[in-house]
Amino acid sequence: MTLLAFDWIFLIEKLVLIVIIISVSLVIAMYETYAERKVAAWIQDRVGPDRAGPWGILQPLADGGKLFFKEEIIPNSSNKFLFVLGPCLAMLTAMMTCAVVPWSSKLELFGRSIDMQIADINIGILYVFGVVSMGVYGIMIGGWASNNKFSLMAALRGASQVISYELAMGLSLIALLMLTGSLSLKTIVEQQQAGLWNIAYQPLGFLLFFVCALAECNRAPFDLPEAESELNMGYHQEYSSMKLGFYLFSEYINMFISSAIMATLFFGGYDVPFLDESKLAVNVAAIVGLVALMLKIFFFIFLFMWVRWTLPRFRYDQLMRVGWKNMIPLALANMIITAAVVLLIKK
Amino acid sequence: MGTAQILFWSLTALALISAIMVLVSKNPVYSVLWLIVVFFAISGHYILLNAQFLAIVNLIVYAGAIMVLFLFVIMLMNLNTETEPQKSIWMKFFGVVAGGLLLSFFISFVISSADLKGKSAQLKEGEIGLIKTLGKALFNDYVIPFEIASILFLSAMVGAVVIGKKD
Numbered sequence: 284m285t286l287l288a289f290d291w292i293f294l295i296e297k298l299v300l301i302v303i304i305i306s307v308s309l310v311i312a313m314y315e316t317y318a319e320r321k322v323a324a325w326i327q328d329r330v331g332p333d334r335a336g337p338w339g340i341l342q343p344l345a346d347g348g349k350l351f352f353k354e355e356i357i358p359n360s361s362n363k364f365l366f367v368l369g370p371c372l373a374m375l376t377a378m379m380t381c382a383v384v385p386w387s388s389k390l391e392l393f394g395r396s397i398d399m400q401i402a403d404i405n406i407g408i409l410y411v412f413g414v415v416s417m418g419v420y421g422i423m424i425g426g427w428a429s430n431n432k433f434s435l436m437a438a439l440r441g442a443s444q445v446i447s448y449e450l451a452m453g454l455s456l457i458a459l460l461m462l463t464g465s466l467s468l469k470t471i472v473e474q475q476q477a478g479l480w481n482i483a484y485q486p487l488g489f490l491l492f493f494v495c496a497l498a499e500c501n502r503a504p505f506d507l508p509e510a511e512s513e514l515n516m517g518y519h520q521e522y523s524s525m526k527l528g529f530y531l532f533s534e535y536i537n538m539f540i541s542s543a544i545m546a547t548l549f550f551g552g553y554d555v556p557f558l559d560e561s562k563l564a565v566n567v568a569a570i571v572g573l574v575a576l577m578l579k580i581f582f583f584i585f586l587f588m589w590v591r592w593t594l595p596r597f598r599y600d601q602l603m604r605v606g607w608k609n610m611i612p613l614a615l616a617n618m619i620i621t622a623a624v625v626l627l628i629k630k
Numbered sequence: 631m632g633t634a635q636i637l638f639w640s641l642t643a644l645a646l647i648s649a650i651m652v653l654v655s656k657n658p659v660y661s662v663l664w665l666i667v668v669f670f671a672i673s674g675h676y677i678l679l680n681a682q683f684l685a686i687v688n689l690i691v692y693a694g695a696i697m698v699l700f701l702f703v704i705m706l707m708n709l710n711t712e713t714e715p716q717k718s719i720w721m722k723f724f725g726v727v728a729g730g731l732l733l734s735f736f737i738s739f740v741i742s743s744a745d746l747k748g749k750s751a752q753l754k755e756g757e758i759g760l761i762k763t764l765g766k767a768l769f770n771d772y773v774i775p776f777e778i779a780s781i782l783f784l785s786a787m788v789g790a791v792v793i794g795k796k797d
Contacts, residue, residue: 362659365659404682405682405760405761406682406683406686406761409683409686409687412686412690413686413690413694416689416690416693416694416695416698417689417693417694419694420698420701423701423705424663427701427705438705439702439705439706442698442701442702443702446699449695466761
């Protein structure tokens with residue numbers, strides 16, 4: 284039988300990697316909720332959660348347990364199937380992005396050299412982009428299926444916001460891709476290991492990308508899809524129990540993944556500054572790289588929270604104006620200038 | 631059958647079944663969602679042909695942007711079976727006949743095409759859909775049609791803005 288002839292050990296290796304990466308991102312998302320409350324408390328000069336466990340570190344478990352045991356309500360007038368599909372899609376698309384992030388350099392275990400990346404495809408960034416553009420379906424389907432005017436309004440806002448900021452994000456990425464000449468995230472990290480980090484060449488590009496990432500994750504100051512002061516609770520108003528938990532959770536996973544993407548694209552990925560990784564043993568280099576990437580990611584997650592608890596929310600027309608009239612022209616100018624400089628240097 | 635054939639036939643079945651579901655679904659929102667499944671299946675076919683760039687662009691542009699706008703409009707109009715005008719059974723019957731004739735015309739056209747005689751799709755080793763090949767072809771051989779197409783899009787956008795303006 285050569286029906287399905289391929290390397291089974293390779294398949295098992297990838298499956299194990301997928302399970303590890305997904306559980307790690309879930310645990311990190313759990314502790315992001317805790318970190319969010321602690322950071323908010325710190326910024327507002329409060330104590331924050333400190334009851335469950337030492338320094339309150341068991342708080343996420345308590346929150347999760349509470350969400351699981353809450354009564355599950357599906358509104359009678361809602362579309363039942365789509366109502367359940369909404370949070371599933373939000374979670375799925377949040378998880379799928381981590382497939383192309385290179386978490387570290389190669390690891391040598393049991394005589395095999397294992398890539399710390401689920402798939403090194405040559406369209407890495409575009410894959411991330413594609414999955415992000417799917418992410419809006421979770422919000423739209425959930426908001427529509429709830430059969431509630433506030434939810435629908437929030438879903439429409441969410442969709443137009445994500446589409447508008449995707450454009451500026453794509454344009455800011457094109458400038459970066461002109462420099463790297465490759466769409467594979469692994470190649471981009473390796474180039475940065477050899478030379479300077481991309482932030483040195485693309486400071487404006489990074490700024491634009493960061494603002495767009497805030498908008499794509501529906502984070503403050505762009506959290507209009509869940510603006511509680513005008514839309515009650517936004518697109519997940521009718522949701523309760525763990526389905527609500529899925530929506531909230533997917534936001535934190537998105538934050539984790541977009542921090543990972545930013546660290547990879549602009550801040551060298553798993554590269555440690557001023558250290559020649561090739562001199563270290565293979566496994567040591569991999570672990571050091573992983574720790575470096577995680578530290579960068581945690582910094583960006585902190586930045587997300589810092590922004591949320593510092594800036595007030597935009598008004599909706601301001602949001603659209605910033606997206607279309609400020610971000611896109613800036614990104615276009617950045618792209619043209621980069622293109623001109625690349626052309627001059629190559630000649 | 632190798633892995634590629636199994637994938638090809640299951641993707642084809644998925645594409646055809648969901649395309650039929652687009653037409654059969656009573657609720658327009660379901661139709662849009664099935665159409666998204668069709669785009670996914672077609673992107674799967676592109677990946678089988680090693681055209682990864684085309685596959686992902688198909689997803690970003692069609693499934694990610696255009697279908698969101700479709701869904702947007704349908705949700706705002708809140709169409710459903712009660713308010714939608716129902717066509718008579720004869721209209722549906724002749725619609726199926728006309729569509730079938732068009733399909734058989736296209737199929738006969740493709741089968742009799744001289745370029746395609748004795749050729750099969752390049753699985754895995756084809757390079758035509760990779761971003762490098764595609765970029766070189768677009769900006770060297772087809773640069774004028776490409777630029778004209780982009781001007782066409784620009785004029786469409788300007789036209790939409792002019793029509794959409796209040797005063």
